[in-house]
Amino acid sequence: MATIKDVAKLAGVSVGTASRVLNNSPQISVHSYNAVHNAVRQLGYRKNAMAKALVRSKSETIGVLVSDVGVPFFGALVKGVDNVARQNGRHVLVANGYHDAHQEKEMLELLLSNGCKSIVVHSKGLSDDVLSRYCQEAPALVLINRHLPTARERCLYLNNFQGSLDACNELIAKGHRQIAYVCSNEDIPDARERLQGYKAAMDNAGLHFDINNVYFGEPTDEGGRVATTALIHSGKRYSAIATYNDSMASGTLECLQDNGISLPRQISVIGFDNEYIAGHLYPKLTTMAYPISHMATCAAQLALDLESGMPVKADMTHEFKPTLVQRKSVIERR
Structure with a gap:
């Protein structure tokens, strides 16, 4: 530096x-x-407010870098960090990086320059090398939803592959064989891993993965509508659709209903994340619960422990697994 x-x-x-x-x-x-x-x-010099913080026993803020705090998933992440911050007499400084490498770097610099020593980072834009350098500079920086080999003891991440595999296996167990996948078009590990989970479930069941049964869109409700519109226009018959996340599932449900398709009688739909909206859709969405609030709490506490010089606990959980939440959008295929 x-x-x-x-x-x-x-x-x-x-x-x-x-x-x-x-x-x-x-x-x-x-x-x-x-x-x-x-x-x-x-x-690339910055006025080192962090150096002043290092002189004190602790800084007053915990920094949080997310993609977009306006997205419910990231709102839950920030709230989890904020709960720990309040319990420890801290404040939270939040920065949006929008999964863009330049903006994520700029926001990390902002957090560091404002004296944040404990920082929880959700980054999809920055490379492993760049994040490794930041980890070296900031010993209490913790990565969430990212597995960085050079700083694995400071990473908390979800097994996206297993979660998607389990979601698709739930559809298969209910008798579904014609299963489409509505996938995020973002070039990030989460999207690739969840797509691989769908592929593995299909192949394991002898249903033969076909990329033409995958429909892409932005990871939003509008993206779900766009992808599902393409699915309907394909003319193919499906009895079930697995989706990248609950936002896309919301758009999928709306699009199907707008096209006169009875849910879940004609088509079952399963989501991923278990966002607040999942329990308020029609039909109520069966989904995979992403324990983001719990992960954020663990990440914030780990950052504070590292700031205090405490070693990482040997039995600390770093890999988290989604769990199935059964509601009304998936039924058994007769």
């Missing part, structure tokens, strides 16, 4: 001058101002 000495050297000024520029002191020449800020941009 670049220091103010590095900035001063590259800018060709003294450390004192560099410090005055960065602290917006008066009577700084235009040349010095431009030279220092050019050096800051080249070196």
Whole structure:
């Protein structure tokens, strides 16, 4: 990590001058101002509020990086962290990265620059190498829903493959054989792993996976409608649809009903995540529960423990598994 000495050297000024520029002191020449800020941009230097926090016994905030706090899944994640923060007299600073590498990096820099030592990160945009460097810089940074080999003791993640496999096996156990999959079009591990779970379930049951039975869309209710519209227009007959998440399942249910399809009599639908909406759809959605609130609580506590210098417990759970929640959207195929 670049220091103010590095900035001063590259800018060709003294450390004192560099410090005055960065602290917006008066009577700084235009040349010095431009030279220092050019050096800051080249070196990726940030004013190290974190260093001040390191002097204190603890910082006052826990940082949280999510994709979009407006999405219920991430709202539940933030609430889980906030509960732990409040119990420990902390506040939460939330940043949205939108699964974009540039924005995730920018928001991580913001959290660090604002003195956050304990940080819970949900990142899908940043590479393993970049996250590894941040883990080295911030010893109390914990990754959620990400398995990073170089920092595995600080990772809490879901077995997406197993969850999708179990969801599809539930359909197969109910007698369904013509099963489609409504999948996220995001190029992230979650989407790939859940698609692989569907493939494995089909192959294991001798139903022969066919990519033409997979319909893609954004991981939202609108994406579910788009994917299901394509499914209907394909002219293929299905008795069940497995979906990437509950938001897509919501769009799938709505699209099917708009097209006069009786649910679940004609087509059964299963979701993934067990978001709040799942119990309020019609029919109420059978889904796989993602224990995100519990995982977020564990992640926040782990971050605080690491900040305090406590070792990671040998028996700590790092891999979590989804569980089936049976409601009304899946019935036995007669």
